[in-house]
Amino acid sequence: DTEVTQTPKHLVMGMTNKKSLKCEQHMGHRAMYWYKQKAKKPPELMFVYSYEKLSINESVPSRFSPECPNSSLLNLHLHALQPEDSALYLCASSTRLAGGTDTQYFGPGTRLTVL
């Protein structure tokens, strides 16, 4: 099973709303990632978790708040977003953070629209 799942598939929210994106994997991976992808652009790394601890925050605005409640789950809490935050949000996981031929496996993404 090389599946990463994400919910919801689509999300429309106003600038004053609070919402959360969810990501789950049951491959025993201990590194999980959030990416943001705009149309016709490559994914941009936002956050990295390793063994449920935040390892990397790529200077992401505080209106995005990640959370890793356990080794299988990764959340992204959204609050007071701007229209320019509209994008495809991708979750990925890998066996661990470093080394070898490790590959990131991506979830299907959440298409977020901020009105």
Added chain:
Amino acid sequence: GQNIDQPTEMTATEGAIVQINCTYQTSGFNGLFWYQQHAGEAPTFLSYNVLDGLEEKGRFSSFLSRSKGYSYLLLKELQMKDSASYLCAVREGDSNYQLIWGAGTKLIIKP
């Protein structure tokens, strides 16, 4: 500086062969990945090269020359479902998050 170059768009015919090139200049090198991404969907892992040479996986093959900073993805017996963007990514260091992504090549397959 860090740079990965891929053609923006390519067109090929169903049943034919197409080669998508990727050249890179990065501060380090610890492997090169190819991902396929259909419009509006997530990237799907295709191949990984860390040593020079050709890796074959069914209809898809990937080649790497580290001395030339060059890779290509070869797709044979093209099918309509191969219409997608193909992303080249270089891992610069030991950590899996240290990926430098190309902008992707949009491949259009015509009947």
